[in-house]
Amino acid sequence: MTRNLPATCDVAVIGGGMAGMATAARLQARGMSTVVVEGHTTPGGCAGFYRRKGFSFDVGATTLVDFAPGGVGAELLVSVGLPPVEGEALPGYLAWLPDRVVTLHRDLEAWHRERLRAFGDSPAHRAFWAFLDRLALTFWEASRAGIRLPLRGLRDVVHDLHALGPSNLLLARHLGSTLGDALRRFGLRHDLPLVGLLSMLAEDTVHNVVDRAPLIAWAAAPSASTAAPATSGSRPRAAPSAPRRW
Numbered sequence: 001m002t003r004n005l006p007a008t009c010d011v012a013v014i015g016g017g018m019a020g021m022a023t024a025a026r027l028q029a030r031g032m033s034t035v036v037v038e039g040h041t042t043p044g045g046c047a048g049f050y051r052r053k054g055f056s057f058d059v060g061a062t063t064l065v066d067f068a069p070g071g072v073g074a075e076l077l078v079s080v081g082l083p084p085v086e087g088e089a090l091p092g093y094l095a096w097l098p099d100r101v102v103t104l105h106r107d108l109e110a111w112h113r114e115r116l117r118a119f120g121d122s123p124a125h126r127a128f129w130a131f132l133d134r135l136a137l138t139f140w141e142a143s144r145a146g147i148r149l150p151l152r153g154l155r156d157v158v159h160d161l162h163a164l165g166p167s168n169l170l171l172a173r174h175l176g177s178t179l180g181d182a183l184r185r186f187g188l189r190h191d192l193p194l195v196g197l198l199s200m201l202a203e204d205t206v207h208n209v210v211d212r213a214p215l216i217a218w219a220a221a222p223s224a225s226t227a228a229p230a231t232s233g234s235r236p237r238a239a240p241s242a243p244r245r246w
C-alpha cells in the first residue's frame with residue numbers, strides 16, 4: 001500500500017497488522033506523526049479481511065477480548081483516547097451448543113463445577129478432565145521452561161525431556177496423540193455435547209478437528225479452556241458466535 005505517504009514523519013512503522021496499527025495509534029496519541037508501511041494490499045495482517053463478490057471474509061482473527069476495565073484491550077483504547085467498547089461483561093467464554101450453553105469460567109473452581117454439570121459427572125468424565133488438566137499444567141510449565149515442539153532432532157528430545165522434568169516423563173508418550181485419542185481413551189468419543197465443545201475449541205486454538213488436533217498443543221494452548229490450571233492470566237475469550245460482548 002502506498003497511499004497518502006507523507007513527505008516526513010516522526011516514526012515509520014513497518015507492517016500494518018494489529019501490532020503495527022496499535023503501535024502507530026499509541027505513538028500518535030503521544031503527539032508523534034507516523035506512517036504505517038504495509039506490504040500487502042490491505043492492512044490488518046492476520047486480523048485482516050478480503051472481499052469477494054460482495055462478501056467479506058476474515059483471514060484469521062475473529063474475536064477480540066479483554067475489553068473489561070483493566071484488560072489489555074481496554075488499556076489500548078484508553079491509551080489512544082477511544083471510548084470503551086459497549087458490551088456485557090461475561091464470567092468467561094460462553095459456548096453456545098445446540099442444546100445447552102456452557103460457561104468456560106475464568107475461575108478455576110467454577111469451571112470444574114460447570115464442566116461436570118454441563119457434560120456429566122461420571123467417573124469417565126472426571127478422569128478425562130483430570131487427565132487434560134494434568135497435561136495442560138505440565139506442558140504449560142514446560143513451555144515456560146522452553147520446550148521445543150515439534151521435535152526436530154535428538155537435541156530437541158534431550159532438551160524437552162529436561163524441560164518436562166523426571167516426574168512427568170511418562171506424559172511425553174502422548175506427544176503423538178490427538179484430542180480424539182484422548183476422548184477414545186476414556187470412552188467419550190461419542191459424547192456429542194462434549195465433542196461439540198472440544199471441536200469448537202480445537203478449531204479456535206489449533207485450527208483442526210478433534211481427530212487431528214495434537215493433544216499436547218491443544219491442552220497447553222493458553223485459550224484452551226480445559227487447560228484450567230494453565231489459564232490463569234491468559235486471555236479470556238468470547239464465543240465467536242456470541243453477540244457483541246466481551
Ligand SMILES: Cc1cc2nc3c(=O)[nH]c(=O)nc-3n(C[C@H](O)[C@H](O)[C@H](O)COP(=O)(O)OP(=O)(O)OC[C@H]3O[C@@H](n4cnc5c(N)ncnc54)[C@H](O)[C@@H]3O)c2cc1C
Binds near residue numbers: 020045046047061065
Ligand atoms: C486463523 C487465525 C485465527 C486467529 N484468531 C484469533 C482470534 O480470534 N483472536 C485473537 O486475538 N487472535 C487471533 N489470531 C491471532 C491474531 O490474528 C494475530 O496474533 C495478530 O493478528 C498478529 O498481529 P501482528 O500485527 O503481530 O502480525 P501480523 O498480523 O502478521 O501483521 C504483520 C503485517 O506486517 C506486514 N509486513 C510484514 N513484513 C513487511 C515488510 N517488510 N514490509 C511491509 N509490510 C510487512 C504483513 O503483510 C502484515 O500485514 C488468529 C490468527 C490466525 C492465523
